[in-house]
Amino acid sequence: MSEKLYKIISKVFNVDSNKINDETSPENLDEWDSFNFYVLLDEIENEFKIKFDLDETLEIKNIGDIKKIFLKHGVYAE
C-alpha cells in the first residue's frame, strides 16, 4: 500500500523514496515543513480520491498515521 503514497511523498518533499517509512515525521525529515504538509495532503486527496476530515489531518504526526487514516477510509493503495 506504500508505493504510490511514497511516490507522492517523495515528490512533494523532494526526498528519495527509500528514506521514507512509517516513522518519517517533521522531527526526522528536514524537508517536511508546516506548509508543504498541506500540499502533501492535497496531493494525496487528489491522487487517492479521498477527503480527509479536519481532525484526521490534525492527528497526523508521521507517515504511519496517514496509512491508518487510509485504512479507516478503506483505501488499499498499491
Next chain:
Amino acid sequence: MKNEENLAYFLNEAKTIKPRELGKKLRVAFLASSTINGFEETMRVKCFQKGIDCITYVADYNQYNQEILNQDSGLYKFKPDITFLILDTRHILGEYFFSWYSVPYDDRQKVIDMKISEIENICDAFTKNSNSNLVVTSLQIPNYSPYGIDDENITVSLKKVIYEINTKLFQYQKKLGKIFIYDFNEFVRKFGDNNIFDYKQFFSGDIKISTEYIPKFVSEFMGYVYAVTGITKKCIVLDLDNTLWGGIIGEDGFDNIKLGDNPIGRSFVEFQKRLLALNQRGIILAINSKNNFDDAIEVIKKHPNMILREDNFACVKINWDNKVTNLHKIAEELNIGLDSMVFFDDEPINQEYVRESLPGVLVIDLPKDSSQYAQIITEMKEFDILKITEEDTKRSDMYLGQKKRKELENKVGDFNEFLKQMNIEVSVKKANSFSIPRISQLTLKTNQFNLTTKRYQEEEVSKFSSSDDKIVECVQVNDKFGDNGITGTYIIEKKNNEEWIIDTFLLSCRIMGRGVEEMMMNQIIEKARLSGIKKIKGEFIPTAKNKPAENFYEDLGFSKEDEFWVFNTDDTIKKPEHIKVIVNE
C-alpha cells in the same frame, strides 16, 4: 491543454535555481492579508523559465500595513520593481463579512466609505514612499448571502457593497500612474470559489487560495512581470494548414478545408476571431507557411468563413523556404526583434526546429486538438503592457501602410518615381504637452538613424522645450498610405548669435531613406538663416547601431572641423523636392 505544474514542483524547483549573469533582473515584493507561502517560490521559478532573474521579498504574515506605513521598513529597503498587495474580502470587512445584514441601513454607506479610504490611504502612503509599481487585488464578491434568493432585492447587499468598493478602486487606479488593480474576480470566475477556497486549509493555516490553485494565481500576475521587464510580445507569426484552418489546402482544396459550419471548422473560426481582436489592439500578425502561394492566398482572400484577411497580416511568407529563414525575413521586414515574436504552428517538428534555432521566439506548444487553440491564446499573458496607448492601437494600421508602401516600391521599380507617388507630407511642430512624451520615447528607443543617441526622459524634454536657449521640434509624416505619426525630432542648442549646435537629430527607422531626414535638416538651416545664424554645427557620435546615419552630414554638404560637422548657412543645401512641408508654429 498542457497541465500546469503543481505547487510541489515549484517549491522544490525554487530551491535549485540560481541567478544567472545575463538575465533580466526583477525585484518583486509580496504583501498580503493572509498566508502566501508558495507565491514567491512559484514566481521565481516562472520568471526563471522566462529568462528573468527574480529576487523576492515577502512581508511577514499580515504585516502589510506596517510595512507600507513605516518609511524605514524592510519593504522599502528592498527597493522592489513590482509590489503585489493581496487583499481579501474577509480580512477587509472583518466581522461585517458575516454580520453585514445587521448593520443599520443608514450606517452602511459610512462603513463602505471607511473601507475604501482604508485601502486608498495605504496605496497613497506606498506611492509616497516608493517608486515601485503596486498591484493591488480587488475584493472577491461573496457567493453567499443569508438572504438567499431574496438578496438581489436588498438595496445595500454585501455583493453590491463589494462591487462598489471595487469600482472605486478601479477609478482610483486611473488617477495614479503606478497603481494597478488586479481584478481578483476574474481569477474566481475562471476557476470557481469552491475550488480556490478550501475551508480545511483556511482553518488550518489561514490559506485563502488553496495550494492547488497557487500556481494558477501566480500565473495571473505574470502579465505585470512581462510588462515591467519589457519582454512583452508584439507579433504573432502563424502557420496556415491546421493552424488557421483545418486540413491542408494543397491536398484538400479550397472547398474541403475545415473553416466554419462544422465542429472542427468552428474551432478555427473562434481562434481567428481572438487573433483579430488582438490585431485590432495592435498586435501584429504575420504568416509563415509552406504552401503554394496562390492556393493559400486564395483562401485568405475569398473563403467565406475566413475571419482574418490579407490586410490583417503585416507580413506574409507563403513559400517553400524553411520556417526559420522565414522568421528571420519577417523580423527584418517588420523591423522587430525575434524576441518579440510568438510562433503558432501545429507541427511538433516545426515547433522544435524553431525552438532550437531561435531561442528568443516564443514557440507555442500547440496540440493536435484545434478546440484548444482559442483557449491557449486567451490564457496568454505575454501581450500585456501596463498602458495601451493610442499609438499601440494604431500599430497594425501603420504596419499595413508599411506593407503597402513596400508593394508600391516594388511595383514602381524606380525609387525616385516611387517617392514622388507617395505624396509625402511632413508637418514640423514645436514640442508641446501632447508630443513631449513621444519625443522622449523616440530619444529613448531610436538607435539607427540617430546622430548623437542622447537619451532624454520626459521631464528633460519638457525643460528643453520651455528654455529660450533650445529649439525642440518634431515631425509628423503622412503619405498616401496613412499617418506614420510623430517619427522624427531634433533638439538645437542656440550657442550664441553666430552658431547653433545640433544636440539631437533622429528619425524612426520605419521612415528612414525617403528624404524626411534631409527635409528636417533643411528646416533647421532655414530657421537659422532667418535668425541670422552663420553656422550649424553637429556631432556624429558613433554607436554599435547608428551606422545608417554615418554619412548624413557629409552627403548634405557639411564639412568636418575637428569633431564637428559644420554647415555655413550662406551655402545652399540639397532639398528633397518630393516632400511637401507644413510648418506649424
